[in-house]
Amino acid sequence: MIKPSIRTKKVELSEIRKMFEVTNPNAINLGIGEPDFDVPENIKQAIVDALDENLTHYTPNKGYIELREEIVKKFKNDNNIKTNPENIIVTDGASEALYLCSQAFFEKGDEILLPDPSFLSYEACINLAEATSVSIECKLENGLKLKADDVQEKITPKTKAIMLNSPCNPSGVVMEKEDIKAIAELSKDHDFLIISDEIYEKIIYGKKHYSPGAYSDNVITINGFSKTYAMTGLRIGYLNANEKFNEELLKIHQYCVACTNSTSQMGALEALKGPQDSVKKMVGEFEKRRDLITSRLIEMGYELPVPDGAFYVYPKIENPMEFVKKASDAGVITVPGAPFGKNGDKHVRMSYANSYENIKKAMDILEGL
Ligand code: PMP
Numbered sequence: 001m002i003k004p005s006i007r008t009k010k011v012e013l014s015e016i017r018k019m020f021e022v023t024n025p026n027a028i029n030l031g032i033g034e035p036d037f038d039v040p041e042n043i044k045q046a047i048v049d050a051l052d053e054n055l056t057h058y059t060p061n062k063g064y065i066e067l068r069e070e071i072v073k074k075f076k077n078d079n080n081i082k083t084n085p086e087n088i089i090v091t092d093g094a095s096e097a098l099y100l101c102s103q104a105f106f107e108k109g110d111e112i113l114l115p116d117p118s119f120l121s122y123e124a125c126i127n128l129a130e131a132t133s134v135s136i137e138c139k140l141e142n143g144l145k146l147k148a149d150d151v152q153e154k155i156t157p158k159t160k161a162i163m164l165n166s167p168c169n170p171s172g173v174v175m176e177k178e179d180i181k182a183i184a185e186l187s188k189d190h191d192f193l194i195i196s197d198e199i200y201e202k203i204i205y206g207k208k209h210y211s212p213g214a215y216s217d218n219v220i221t222i223n224g225f226s227k228t229y230a231m232t233g234l235r236i237g238y239l240n241a242n243e244k245f246n247e248e249l250l251k252i253h254q255y256c257v258a259c260t261n262s263t264s265q266m267g268a269l270e271a272l273k274g275p276q277d278s279v280k281k282m283v284g285e286f287e288k289r290r291d292l293i294t295s296r297l298i299e300m301g302y303e304l305p306v307p308d309g310a311f312y313v314y315p316k317i318e319n320p321m322e323f324v325k326k327a328s329d330a331g332v333i334t335v336p337g338a339p340f341g342k343n344g345d346k347h348v349r350m351s352y353a354n355s356y357e358n359i360k361k362a363m364d365i366l367e368g369l
Pocket of ligand 1: 033092093094095096119140165168169197199224225232236237
């Protein structure tokens with residue numbers, strides 16, 4: 001018998017993906033984790049042009065220099081992070097960037113601080129690296145926001161890193177500047193790494209996004225094109241890691257994927273350099289849907305913080321498994337909170353990456369449950 005490794009044994013396939021396999025195809029899907037918009041035309045054209053120009057060969061391992069230069073400008077303008085193209089690695093989505101960080105820096109005996117709730121890949125990456133996750137509750141009384149004081153309490157000599165994600169999947173919550181800054185200070189005082197997943201940075205409603213990388217050198221900042229430019233299937237993201245961290249990450253990237261898809265890189269270049277009106281339009285649409293779904297759920301009596309970003313709501317629900325099953329039978333797909341953390345057994349995640357009309361219908365169905 002050829003046995004799988006202990007590492008892979010410790011990891012389960014995604015509960016969310018499993019749910020989609022068994023559900024009714026006519027149901028309204030509020031389980032989706034990707035924008036329901038198409039890739040903007042200018043980006044599509046840049047990809048077609050790249051093919052016509054035969055940009056189909058390997059690219060430099062870290063990505064085309066023009067793209068990395070543009071990413072450097074973006075970090076300076078949007079995030080107040082000063083960097084240079086050598087620090088940037090263009091990756092197969094933020095997913096690869098997360099995996100690189102965990103493989104390059106986590107190992108047995110390391111404690112990794114993990115906000116609860118958080119995106120389920122984090123725990124899987126921690127397990128695949130044989131490190132231990134230490135959960136930090138994002139309390140409902142704090143509007144599900146991660147607070148620096150709660151982080152401080154969990155720091156031990158074994159703390160190697162913390163995963164940050166603002167705006168957050170699954171709660172949509174945006175962290176306060178003071179907490180981001182204070183956690184950045186803690187990373188310097190206690191010499192741990194911050195892995196800051198900023199993939200929902202631009203999907204934010206009336207709030208400003210702050211990056212811990214502006215306040216500490218112990219930060220690897222991850223971002224990507226999947227959410228902001230609806231490019232999920234094109235598999236492209238990036239990270240910024242200074243000289244203390246970059247080479248170790250590159251070793252894994254180089255031997256794992258060599259480089260990211262060349263045509264997606266040209267699409268990404270256009271995404272950053274071209275007009276941003278499609279992003280504005282998409283975020284405007286998401287905001288209307290956010291207002292609809294939150295007001296309807298609050299009217300129905302559910303407790304939930306009104307999210308300032310991403311495209312998820314995370315209401316408190318006493319029996320999530322029963323709720324998800326009933327909703328699914330009635331024609332609305334939602335996701336139980338359990339895979340997102342220990343406290344998820346009191347929550348359900350709903351995505352509003354679905355049309356306004358469908359969200360309205362879905363809320364009518366849920367009201368009738
Ligand atoms: N981080 C978070 C918080 C996400 O929600 C997702 C996608 N669901 C990712 C990373 C992965 O994004 P990508 O498509 O760039 O791999």
